[in-house]
Amino acid sequence: MAELVFDANDCAACPIRHRAVCARCEPDELERLEEIKYYRHFESGQHIVWGGDQMDFVASVVSGIATLSQAMEDGRTQMVGLLLPSDFLGRPGRKEAAYDVTAVSDVTLCCFRRKPFEQLIETTPHVAQRLLEMTLDELDAAREWMLILGRKTAREKIASLMAIIARREAALRMSKAANGARFELPLTREAMADYLGLTIETVSRQISALKRDNVIALEGKRKVLVPDFNRLLAETGDDADGGLLI
Amino acid sequence: MAELVFDANDCAACPIRHRAVCARCEPDELERLEEIKYYRHFESGQHIVWGGDQMDFVASVVSGIATLSQAMEDGRTQMVGLLLPSDFLGRPGRKEAAYDVTAVSDVTLCCFRRKPFEQLIETTPHVAQRLLEMTLDELDAAREWMLILGRKTAREKIASLMAIIARREAALRMSKAANGARFELPLTREAMADYLGLTIETVSRQISALKRDNVIALEGKRKVLVPDFNRLLAETGDDADGGLLI
């Protein structure tokens, strides 16, 4: 599926070209990026980096999904970031990874060697500007997430997560999806629990409850059908229009 | 206290000059900033902006403390940001405030008209670079905060907040504070509850519990004494060294 990217190796043909950190680059800037880039592939479940590890690259997610998470000594884990295609991984100026990064599906990264990338940021404005924009978006997303973690009930948390994923799917396909929606959960129950600050049992119970109340329907464990999207939004606890970013 | 700033009106004499968004500016860039800046003062408890409001400025906090928060329809409120002196308020490219901003002490802002500030970001690199750095720091802080909200117990939450505040105080005074620490809580119990995703009753009970266990001592309601800082850190649930940013 992502093999095309490897073959092409050409930014112009890149599927995330218009959304990634390189989105605003001029042709000469792209050339400089091409010089320092290389692709890496990770299989589902594989750890990409561990928090505290040396990290001598930054990267764009080309395909697949990865998570950022923090663990406490006793094993409690909180996901703090969900990386989708076009999202940026790593921080210029930081040598060690701050979080654990895990592939939750097969993942292809477009990596840039850190040092040259940092120089590039200093000297060309378009990468830095785009990175600022993306970081501000991530910060907004983190703040929505904080509301979910701090103040929502388990049921509202699950509904919120479903709504977020449904919106992203819709955004990717550029389809408004009429009224209903149908999407695939990219996360296991455990990943959902780590995302929402719950246990897997509570996640499972609340999904069953939403199913029982006909807010959602399931096909298998992963495919979700939402007959009335507004009904789902009402369950998130957000106001009518919903301000969920991302 | 902040009156000096108003009198001077001179960036060179500004107390946050070296940490704010203007930290890396060259003299000519500072001049351009001076042209579009103006000071505003808010009293403790006053709302600075409401989420959704038109906002035609961005700003640096010169003195005092302000909070960013989101409210749900039914009144549940989650704080999503705590603005201290030198922190940045607002987002270039955004017309409407995304969050409620409230002064929790008397606050002085150094405001920049939004449009000219956005132009400045496009044309001069140093403001944008510094803003990127600050935004990345905020994102890290938000992610630490997410771990607190999602996975820590009420007791750990309170201990974490105390540790964060104590560290900030120490950073401001550039003092290492030997082993013990002594600081003033800048937040009401309600603000602490909104910060931590708790109720004021739980906040109050856990503070009492930490007091009873001699982890902290109180002078009045706001002044906190920490006889053994490592003991407090142990209560946060973080590993030995603790990775708390900010």
Added chain:
DNA sequence: CGCCCGATTGACAGTTGTCAAGGAGCGTGG
């Protein structure tokens, strides 16, 4: 076929929220 992993469900316990009463500090006004 049997194993394994992820998911579901049940019973119960524990933490935190809710509701309610009362205390402490502080400014105002008699």
Added chain:
DNA sequence: CCACGCTCCTTGACAACTGTCAATCGGGCG
């Protein structure tokens, strides 16, 4: 100067939600 009212905080009793522990289910794969 004291009383009053106000706000913020504390504490108690109880309820509710979510976590814990355990058993079971179901699909995929060797």
